[in-house]
Amino acid sequence: MLLVLLALGVQAAGQPGRAAIASAHPAATVAGQETLARGGNAFDAAVAIAAALAVVEPYGSGLGGGGFFLLREAGERPTYRFLDARERAPLAAHPDLYRRDGEVQPALSLNGALAAAIPGLPAALVELAQRFGRLPLRDSLAPAIRLARDGVAIDRVYRERAGWRLAALRDDPESARIFLDEGEIPEELSLLRQPELARTLEHLARDGHDGFYAGDTAARLLSGVRAAGGIWSQRDLDDYRVVERQPLRVTLADERELISAPPPSAGGLALGQSLLLLQRLPWRQADAAQRSHFVVEALRRAYRDRGLLGDPDFVANPTAQLLAPAHLARLAASIDAERATPSSSLPPAGDWHEGDHTTHFTVLDAAGNAVAATLSINLPFGAAFTVPGTGVLLNDEMDDFAADVQGANAYGLAGSQANAIAAGKRPLSSMSPTFLESPHAFASFGTPGGSRIPSMVLLAILEYLDGQPIARWPAVPRYHHQFRPDVIEHEPGAFAPQQLAALAARGHRLKAVGRQYGNQQVLLWDKRDKRVEAASDPRGIGTAVTFP
Structure with a gap:
């Protein structure tokens, strides 16, 4: 009996004992809580939260979009997984898809x-749900179906x-029929009802993959x-599969490890390079302006390098070389x-253009399973095209490809051959769901924000490394540099006059x-005292909760 009690004590010591959720919308946080209360784990809760966000944030994500899911499976040695649910180019796509009379037409x-x-x-x-959850898919989708059918209040x-x-x-x-009111923006607190989307979710709940793709x-x-002039085929739908990839893992100082998104995200690499470069610089001891200078110079070099990346199913990504000590030493010396x-x-090294709104959530269950997920339809309301009879608002993620690899886009960002349009290819992304884990603590980070995502996550991580309270991580004033254009963008009040x-x-x-920009969601599990905390960005309307 004593041995059993000791074993249980050791096991419990490796678990947080409490759950936490931070999401961009109160209704999605409640959906996650409801699912955990029904006996689900963090992965079931992630299904519920993601589906709820697809209903209540049509401007940020949806069934017509995609995203990245970073998973932590609890155990004596945690297992990390990365699910790439990024959208794929239709098989009829080609490099000149948006070129008319020799010129690329961005609106297309x-x-x-x-x-x-x-x-x-x-x-x-x-x-x-099928690989990692405990509950049937229909149970995890129930909150989203209810929100779509009964409606959700329009907010600011x-x-x-x-x-x-x-x-x-x-x-x-x-x-216009679904998301506007007689062609105008709906009044605050009026109801957004989406009965067609509720039926589409019901088909998904009943038939799984075939409920949407067949x-x-x-x-x-x-x-x-x-x-409407699109080029989808049934084979495109038949062929779509989530791809499990190895997460990007970078060993940092103080026994910490960065676990983040690999290509086709460039965000994880930008984070890893920036943190490793800053480790070579005296950023902790620097005053505010000097610290910002070091951060900007690290970001400048990381954003330059990430233009070399693309869909790993189509191009060879030099990730190991870009994280190699010799390369980092050269960057730091410069x-x-x-x-x-x-x-x-x-x-x-090339770069790309990317829409500036997505959504993010993070969830931890009492056993230590966790998910950080960043989801997107690219621009707010995606392509602004809803397929009749389905309620599915489609993405405009094709704009994340380099439509013109020889020129530059409206932001001055150069095209990249590695990210050129190709049939079945996934466009490069900045989405960066991220964990930071050590023997003493586990933290989760992520935000929407297009090309600014890595810089926002980096600033939050630096607050964590600097020992700041969790409420400060998503609230920290933001600034950004992405190599080109050669300018520091910053929020109002991010820098004092001096x-x-x-x-x-x-x-x-x-x-x-x-x-202000971004909408970061974070959580912390302090393993030493089993303290679990979560925080939602004060810029948004999201909520963060912890509970038994």
């Missing part, structure tokens, strides 16, 4: 059915995002997309502590974004 990859890649989120929900974030995409939503009759739903998707390095003096002057004196160009 932003709005309408031709902009949509094959969705991955429905397949990911099925995969999570919905109204803001709808305002950004109002013209595109008006151009599609089905999107049968009646697939037939409606194909006829609707093709009638950083001048007193002067900004002009990006033009660094040889370009910091702005000090950075300008070092040769940095600064640009106030004019608004």
